Amino acid sequence: MKVTEHIQQANGKSLFSIEIIPPIKGQNIAELFDSIEPLMEFKPPFVDVTYHREELIEKKHPSGLIQKVPVRRRPGTVGICAKLMERFKVDPVPHVICGGFTKDETEDFLYDLHYLGIDNTLVLRGDPEKSAGVFKPKEGGHAYATDLISQVVDMNHGRLLHEETEAQPTTFCIGVAGYPEKHFEAPNHANDLRYLKRKVELGADYIVTQMFFDNQKYFDFVKRCRAEGINVPIIPGLKPISTKKQLTGLPRIFHLDFPEELVKAVEDCKNDQQVREVGVEFGIKQCKELLDFGVPVLHFYTMGKSDSVKRIAEAVF
Ligand SMILES: Cc1cc2nc3c(=O)[nH]c(=O)nc-3n(C[C@H](O)[C@H](O)[C@H](O)COP(=O)(O)OP(=O)(O)OC[C@H]3O[C@@H](n4cnc5c(N)ncnc54)[C@H](O)[C@@H]3O)c2cc1C
Numbered sequence: 001m002k003v004t005e006h007i008q009q010a011n012g013k014s015l016f017s018i019e020i021i022p023p024i025k026g027q028n029i030a031e032l033f034d035s036i037e038p039l040m041e042f043k044p045p046f047v048d049v050t051y052h053r054e055e056l057i058e059k060k061h062p063s064g065l066i067q068k069v070p071v072r073r074r075p076g077t078v079g080i081c082a083k084l085m086e087r088f089k090v091d092p093v094p095h096v097i098c099g100g101f102t103k104d105e106t107e108d109f110l111y112d113l114h115y116l117g118i119d120n121t122l123v124l125r126g127d128p129e130k131s132a133g134v135f136k137p138k139e140g141g142h143a144y145a146t147d148l149i150s151q152v153v154d155m156n157h158g159r160l161l162h163e164e165t166e167a168q169p170t171t172f173c174i175g176v177a178g179y180p181e182k183h184f185e186a187p188n189h190a191n192d193l194r195y196l197k198r199k200v201e202l203g204a205d206y207i208v209t210q211m212f213f214d215n216q217k218y219f220d221f222v223k224r225c226r227a228e229g230i231n232v233p234i235i236p237g238l239k240p241i242s243t244k245k246q247l248t249g250l251p252r253i254f255h256l257d258f259p260e261e262l263v264k265a266v267e268d269c270k271n272d273q274q275v276r277e278v279g280v281e282f283g284i285k286q287c288k289e290l291l292d293f294g295v296p297v298l299h300f301y302t303m304g305k306s307d308s309v310k311r312i313a314e315a316v317f
Contacts, residue, residue, distance in 0.1 A: 001091055002119050002173035004205045006045040007233050007296045014290075015297040016313055019048035019237075021304060022076040029076070032304060033087060039306050042313045046091040047084050048122060048208075048299075051077045053100035056131045068131070078112050085116070092118055093175065097126030098148050102140035106151060107161055114170045122175040122208060123148050145176055146198055153203040176200075178207040178234060180221035184255040189224065197228050206233040211250070211301055213241070213282075214259045215289050236290055239301040240279040240308035243272045276308055283312040291316060 006015060018039055023032050036047070052074035059069050081092035094113055101109065113121065125145045128135040137143045142151070154160075158169040176199045179192060186192035196207070207230075212218055222234050241250070247266050250256060265278045287298055298316070300309045 001045070002171075002205070003046050003091070003093060003175060004173055004233065006091070007206070010296070012294070014295055015045055016042040016317060017044045017046050017048070017235075017297050017299045018302045018309065019050065019299065020080070020302055021050045022052065022074040022080055023304070024073050025075055029080075029083075032080070033083065035304050035306050036088075036302065038310050039302070039313070040088055040090075042310075042317055044090055046093050046120060047088070048093040048095065049077050049080050049084070050074075051095040051097050051124075051126070053097065053126055053129065055129060078109075078116070081113070081118055082116055085118075091120055093120040093122050094118060095122045095124055096148065096152070097124045098137055098142035098145065099126030099129070099135065100138055100141075102138055103142065103151060103161055104140070106142070106148065107155070110152065110155055110170065110172070113172075119171050120173045120175070121152060122177070123152060123204070124177055144195075146195065146202055149174055149176065149199055149202045149204060156203075173206075174204045175206050175208055175235075176204040177210065178221065178225070179210045179255075180212045180217040181210070181256050193224055193228055193230075196225070197230050200230050200232055204232065206235060206296075208235045208299055209237045210254055210256070211237045211239045212256055213262055213286070214257060215286055215293075217257070218290070219293065233296040235297045235299045236295050237299050237301060238283065238286065238290075239303070240276075240283040240312060241266060242276045242279050242305065242308055244269065244275055246275075280308050280311045283308065284315045287312055287316045 020036060023029060054070040054072045056068040057071050059067050077094050081094045084090055084092045123145055125135060142148045152172050152174055155170045156172055158166040160167045178196055182189050182192050218236050225234060244266060262282050266275055269275045269278060302309055
């Protein structure tokens with residue numbers, strides 16, 4: 001089933017969902033599935049699986065020469081989606097990105113999903129290559145999520161890149177990313193919102209937000225979206241803080257602002273065990289407020305760890 005159908009069927013009741021990240025190549029995949037098993041009691045109707053492009057890593061040759069080689073450190077998005085369907089009977093939401101793909105490769109990737117019976121996609125531009133710093137599309141690929149949405153919508157209408165005759169239409173539900181605190185490259189909120197509106201006009205069915213810790217930022221974002229005529233569900237993305245390092249690490253990576261109350265509480269912690277307690281307590285308060293607001297789903301970025309998310313879900317559902 002599509003994410004939007006799950007939301008409709010819930011009839012105003014907030015759902016629980018999670019995002020998982022494929023493990024680094026060579027690690028044990030069973031650990032990932034075991035780590036999310038305890039969360040299945042909260043009946044997530046869908047589970048997002050991130051997609052990670054190639055990164056250039058330095059390889060030293062016996063001659064001493066250092067060569068940069070492209071390596072995908074976290075492959076397996078499609079395989080993990082198939083396993084999620086088999087093991088947990090949930091609808092997987094594979095992330096589909098522009099970065100590292102030509103349009104033809106995207107078409108084939110989408111066919112893999114279609115053949116597996118996957119009806120959901122989260123359509124994204126993708127992170128820039130770490131070594132490049134700025135996003136560069138692959139030659140023959142898409143530069144923005146808007147372009148990739150158009151390709152998925154075309155396939156949903158039976159239009160392929162090179163076929164003259166109409167193809168059997170796919171049925172992808174399209175989620176997109178939204179940024180309550182603004183995408184870091186956008187010159188201002190208004191500009192960012194214009195492109196978000198464009199994504200919805202082109203065919204996005206719902207929005208999932210970047211993680212945030214200040215609910216007011218989400219409430220303001222929803223208000224601005226609605227004022228602009230963006231009327232699709234806006235799912236809040238959430239992450240319980242669990243280490244002191246995240247106080248500086250998460251703002252650096254995700255361009256977010258922590259509320260002062262949370263910063264002070266984490267700074268007062270003597271160790272990460274105490275930070276985890278603070279994270280759970282704060283997460284419960286944050287989620288209760290979001291449930292009162294009537295959010296369609298509480299969507300948790302698990303990053304392979306379920307303890308804190310489980311305790312929050314137990315307290316609020
Ligand atoms: C919920 C969520 C899940 C994510 N999952 C992944 C993942 O699995 N893999 C991964 O690599 N990254 C992931 N990301 C990170 C994401 O790829 C980055 O934030 C990326 O920098 C932007 O992606 P986007 O789809 O929002 O881009 P876009 O919507 O393309 O926007 C990128 C920037 O360009 C502007 N813009 C948008 N459209 C246009 C246009 N047509 N012309 C000019 N400017 C435009 C926007 O305002 C924005 O500043 C995720 C992010 C979120 C919030």
